Amino acid sequence: MAMATDGQLQLKIRDGQPENMFRVILEEPEGGAKFDESTDGGDETCILTVFIKTDVVIRDPIDKMRSTLAVRWGKAKTGNANWGRQFKDAVFDVYGDDDDLDEDEERTVGQKAYAWSFHVIQLPWKIVFAFIPPTDYCGGWVCFCFSLIFIGLVTAIIGDVAAIFGCCLGIKAMGTAITFVALGTSLPDTFASKTAAQQDPHADASVGNVTGSNSVNVFLGLGMPWTIGAIYWAAGANDEWRRKFGPGTEPHLKIPEAFREGAFIVQAGDLAFSVTVFSICAVLCVAILAARRRLFGGELGGPLPAKIVSAVLMISLWLVYIGMSFWKMETS
Structure with missing residues (x-):
């Protein structure tokens, strides 16, 4: 025993x-x-x-779950570190990327003053946009959704500021839309296209970025407001709507009978003329790009005189569009 x-x-x-x-x-x-x-x-x-x-039947799912949790926990730790670094860079990163400078090259006094001036101006915006989570969370979807929300907020702010500014200068809403609002919302696309043109051997990325962003602006900018307006007016008309489009008004007879008690109405105004001028300028722009490819072997770059002439022509097309649109607004 x-x-x-x-x-x-x-x-x-x-x-x-x-x-x-x-x-x-x-x-x-x-x-x-x-x-x-x-x-x-x-x-x-x-x-x-x-x-x-x-038991293998029980063990395998547990192993997979543990492995998945370990990977996600590692990504979360990396994301937390990167998120904290965003705030640090927003406050202390004055010069941005230093890859354009050699090790033995130093900035001049003018370059330092320029960088510090823009850093002070951009500091509030840098801190605000540092709240956008990095791409380490949920495969980048959290960053994507928050970026869309912040872009929408900035666009709304730009639209309101431009409307107030245009009202102070006595400019009509359409004039404000095609100048200040368009500049404020399109400049980020312009800088993105510039970066794409510098980093890509071809012009496809930069040209595609501009055309793609404008497509989103048009389709989303028209589709969403019209959808929201249609849903709102489908619930019925109010006194303001009846005063503009109700019985006894000129537009009332043009409204189909099924929608005379309330419908989302958008008057065309000068849209046809504006689209026509824009289409002509767009065709001329594409013709300039095609001519550059034939003469200099590419849409971008080339000899300095050719770049200057191309830039002047592109800017002139924009000024022609703005001038013709303002002329139509004043004469209509």
Whole structure:
């Protein structure tokens, strides 16, 4: 007869798989019993190690879950560090990327003053946009959604400021829309296209960025307001709507009978003329790009005189569009 001491339950990793393990220790044999010296424990004790293997059906999902949680936790830690670094860079990063400077090259006094001036002006916006989470969360979807929200807020601010500014100068709403609002919302696309043109050997990225952003502006900028307006007016007309489009007004007879109790109405105004002028200028712009490819082998770059002439022509097309639109607004 031998006495068994309490075993200790442990979790071991054996061959890459978790196993429950405990030991049974026998000691103080009685009745003339002896332990084999060659076994584990020697002649004083006898040790039995018991392994309880985990069921494969249960173990595999647990392993996958643990591996997934470990990966996501690592990404979350990296994302938290990057998010904190965004605020640090927003406050202390004055010069931005220093890759354009050699190791032995230093900034001039003018370059330092220029960088610090813009840093002070941009500091509130840098801090605000530092709240956008980095791309480490949920595969970048959190960053994407927050970026859209912040872009919408900035666009709304630009629209309101431009409307107030145009009202102070006595400029009509359409004139404000095609000048101040368009400049405020399109300059980021312009700088993005400039960066794409510098980093890509072809002009596809820069030209595609401009045309793509304008497509989003037109489709989203027209589709969403019209959808919201249609849903709102489908609930019925109010006094202001009846005063403009109700019985006794000139537009009332042009409204289909099914919608005379309330409908979302958008008067065309000078839109046809503006679109026509813009289309002509767009065709001329594409013709300039095609001519540059034929003459200089590319839409962008080339000799300095050619770049200056191309830039002047492009800016002139924009001024022609603005001038013709303002002329139509004043004469209509």
